[in-house]
Amino acid sequence: MAKKIAVLGTGYVGLVTSVGLADFGNTVVGVDLRQDIVDTLNGGTPTIYELGLEDYLQRNLATGRLTFTSAGGAAIREADIVFLAVGTPPAADGHADLSQVEAAARSIGENLTAYKVVVTKSTVPVGTNRRVQQIIAETSGATPGEGFSVASNPEFLREGKAVQDFFHPDRIVLGVEDDNARRYLEDIYRALNLIQTPFVWCNLETAELIKYASNAFLATKITFINQMANLAEAAGADIHTIARSMGMDGRISPKFLHPGPGYGGSCFPKDTKAVVATGDALGVDMSLIREVVHANNEQKRITATKLVRLMGGGVAGKTVAVLGLAFKAETDDVRESPAIEIVQELLRQGAQVRAFDPEGIENFRTAVLGEGPFGGGLDPQLRGEIADAAAQRLLYCQDEFAALEGADGMIIVTEWNAFRNLDLERAAQLMTGRVIFDARNVLDPAQAQRHGFTYAGVGRVAPG
Ligand code: UDX
16 A cells, blocks of 8 residues: 655755655655745745756646645654655764754654654764664654664765656665564555666665765765876876776776866765764774865865966966856755865955856855855855955856956866857957866867867876
8 A cells, every 4th residue: 555655854855755755656745844945845846956856746746645744743643654854964073963853753753643664864874763763762652663663765866866866776775674664665665666676675774874885985986086187197197098997997987987176065075074973983993084085175175276376376366267166067056066165265366256157156156155055165264254355356157158258267167068068269269368277177178279278177188
């Protein structure tokens, strides 16, 4: 029988999960404390941008299987399965802030009128599911495995591809400790059997750690190729030929070997820091991941420093076009984006910045001003100073060509398709100077040079 599901939290993970599970034929109630978010979603408008999400949202609202509410207690009481998809932002000490998870667990305990399976979707440190189990047991008086079960089901969604990833996952990881919970979860994910998705059944701690291990590994792989690119550049070698050849070894695989200005986003920076913090808490040396965190911050700094060097060693009074503000293409997310560090450094050194991003300008603006959900991206001590400089010397432009007007140099920070096909002839006409720093290696160096530019990429041999 189709199960009734409540999903607590309608953020990135919660919304995609709600819509996806409803599409699998389950009855789903998405819960958010904010009535305005609930109203928007019930009206068929997604609160985040994700390719395909709007269609799936509207389609499932129309069937009546999907609704949103701010009445969390009632939604929990009526559900067979409750998903925890609330936020786990990083606290100042690197640990994930679990206050929302704990509050949700208490609310589940208070509304435990019948047996339920409580499934954690939020990325949480090892031991959190035990803690959730304990809170529900204490609040409700019920015994784990009898009155309720706790399961861990981490998500591996990529921003921009979240809907596709939900319906075509590489694997479904399920930490469960009793047969009841297993049967419930098999039920709701039955649709994935058709496409033969592998299911990994394990204990709670293993499921929690799989997510961190995967993200920490990918972050390490990127950091590895970034450092190797820096080395290739110094040695006169070409990183793309190196990466391609490395990728031909099946044990390595060619994916995630693209060098750039450092990884950003909501997952890798947060999860790598959380792994280190967990190691510290358990007395285990996680020096490799600690170094990855450090080296990635360095890569952002190295990128900013290299830009200044390419601009002749100083940027005071010069105009720099920054193409791309989002942490990667196809998203409006600027969290931990290398662009923050780069623009910050340019402003600090007295440059005029002309910035453009197809989707990320609004979020970047609030990040630079230290406001809004992404305000945490900036160094708090510098925030006031940078905000002042930004007000005078940072101009957001309507497209890439407006950004290039009168610029002494440009940097490509995000690999948007529009920048891959940048009209270099027009760029040369619009710009005053001739410097291109392609921090994503999306342009053809020889072509850039033909248009009279001094071109620098990452780990690439200069043409000519
Ligand atoms: C990631 C994981 O891929 C996903 O499984 C997890 O659930 C959340 O974190 P996401 O943050 O959306 O997803 O983006 P992803 O495409 O993985 O890129 C992360 C960062 O690494 C971006 O800043 C990207 O530009 C950078 N990156 C990625 C590189 O610099 N080089 C690469 O080769 C790949």
